[in-house]
Amino acid sequence: MKINFKITTLLLLFMVSAISCEKKEEVEKQVNEETLTLKSAFSDDFFVGSAVNDNHINGKDTLALQLIGKEFNTLTPENIMKWMNIHPEENTFNYNMSDQYVALGEKNTMHIVGHTLVWHSQLAPYINTISDSATMAENLKSHINTIVGKYKGRIHSWDVVNEALNEDGTLRESIFLKVMGKDYINYAFQLAALADPAAELNYNDYNLWKPEKRAGVVQLVKDLQAKGTKIDGVGMQAHWSLEGPSLEDIENSIIAYSDLGVKVMFTELDITVLPNPWDLNGAAVEQSYEQFEGDPKMNPYPNTLPDSIQNKLAKRYEDIFNLFLKHKDKISRVTFWGVHDGQSWLNDWPIKGRTNHPLLFDRKLNPKKAYQQIIELKKQN
Ligand code: 9MR
Numbered sequence: 001m002k003i004n005f006k007i008t009t010l011l012l013l014f015m016v017s018a019i020s021c022e023k024k025e026e027v028e029k030q031v032n033e034e035t036l037t038l039k040s041a042f043s044d045d046f047f048v049g050s051a052v053n054d055n056h057i058n059g060k061d062t063l064a065l066q067l068i069g070k071e072f073n074t075l076t077p078e079n080i081m082k083w084m085n086i087h088p089e090e091n092t093f094n095y096n097m098s099d100q101y102v103a104l105g106e107k108n109t110m111h112i113v114g115h116t117l118v119w120h121s122q123l124a125p126y127i128n129t130i131s132d133s134a135t136m137a138e139n140l141k142s143h144i145n146t147i148v149g150k151y152k153g154r155i156h157s158w159d160v161v162n163e164a165l166n167e168d169g170t171l172r173e174s175i176f177l178k179v180m181g182k183d184y185i186n187y188a189f190q191l192a193a194l195a196d197p198a199a200e201l202n203y204n205d206y207n208l209w210k211p212e213k214r215a216g217v218v219q220l221v222k223d224l225q226a227k228g229t230k231i232d233g234v235g236m237q238a239h240w241s242l243e244g245p246s247l248e249d250i251e252n253s254i255i256a257y258s259d260l261g262v263k264v265m266f267t268e269l270d271i272t273v274l275p276n277p278w279d280l281n282g283a284a285v286e287q288s289y290e291q292f293e294g295d296p297k298m299n300p301y302p303n304t305l306p307d308s309i310q311n312k313l314a315k316r317y318e319d320i321f322n323l324f325l326k327h328k329d330k331i332s333r334v335t336f337w338g339v340h341d342g343q344s345w346l347n348d349w350p351i352k353g354r355t356n357h358p359l360l361f362d363r364k365l366n367p368k369k370a371y372q373q374i375i376e377l378k379k380q381n
Contacts, residue, residue: 049074120174169216204235
């Protein structure tokens with residue numbers, strides 16, 4: 001009787017502990033799911049990041065800074081490393097902001113991106129006065145050697161050349177092309193590889209889903225590879241809208257770039273929800289958009305985003321992330337162009353002073369439905 005009682009007690013204890021183990025696992029799973037953030041949800045898939053501005057970097061925007069640390073594991077500087085800011089005169093380099101930027105990334109153990117070394121826009125004025133090839137080459141060398149060298153081993157990935165292509169895939173008539181010919185691209189990549197052999201080196205551009213532009217990128221990468229020049233990735237900027245581009249066009253580009261043996265990155269993701277002057281009958285692209293400033297028709301959601309559009313945005317982000325997950329073996333990074341809607345460049349482009357809602361966090365830094373939907377994708381997988 002006594003023995004039987006002991007066995008029953010032991011059995012009961014065993015069952016209770018088995019049940020409580022199961023319960024514990026369930027609770028742990030629930031807690032994990034509830035506390036998933038972008039970086040933890042996609043940690044097995046790709047880096048998830050954001051572009052950061054001056055107020056994030058200098059620590060003034062403390063709330064956004066907390067969000068950045070919690071949600072993202074990679075950063076890109078939105079403006080502070082562009083040529084006119086970091087190297088405004090031939091012999092002047094401004095490292096004040098870039099030092100703080102790199103320190104911010106290091107404090108949070110992040111994948112740190114440098115944006116951007118060679119770009120026709122936001123250039124220092126002295127570059128536009130150069131008219132001979134040897135001087136331009138010298139200046140490229142000084143710019144790339146100095147900056148990449150300074151952050152050797154600390155900036156992990158560089159947008160070496162930005163937006164060198166026209167929409168039809170031909171080379172853009174930038175000051176670099178005009179003065180040096182097309183070899184400036186190869187030269188820039190070679191210089192970056194010499195200055196930091198371990199850094200990831202990328203070509204970055206917008207509208208890379210377009211078949212003609214895609215062909216231009218494929219040619220550009222093949223040309224570099226044929227010369228034995230190091231190129232590690234193609235950055236698709238991803239300034240998209242609710243309607244386009246199609247998932248098919250995006251997917252075709254992911255596959256085309258990956259087939260070249262390079263990584264694919266989505267480097268500047270945002271989804272505009274506002275009407276575009278390009279869609280208006282008779283609005284030519286070259287036209288000034290000042291005529292639309294203050295026009296309520298062009299700024300339909302100045303306060304909150306209606307549920308119908310919020311849902312559309314969430315569905316669009318869900319579809320896009322589903323595609324990213326399908327090709328996670330090819331995609332190494334997804335970076336949003338801004339932390340929250342209130343500081344997106346799309347509030348001022350292509351028309352100034354509008355209220356756009358293109359990101360995952362609203363103006364109060366609350367996660368939007370699109371955020372929940374993306375996280376939900378990972379809970380299901
Ligand atoms: O978001 C940036 C905005 O604050 C600047 O005014 C603008 C100036 O050119 O550049 C924006 O960032 C661009 C990025 O550096 C390259 N790809 C296109 C981005 C949006 O214009």
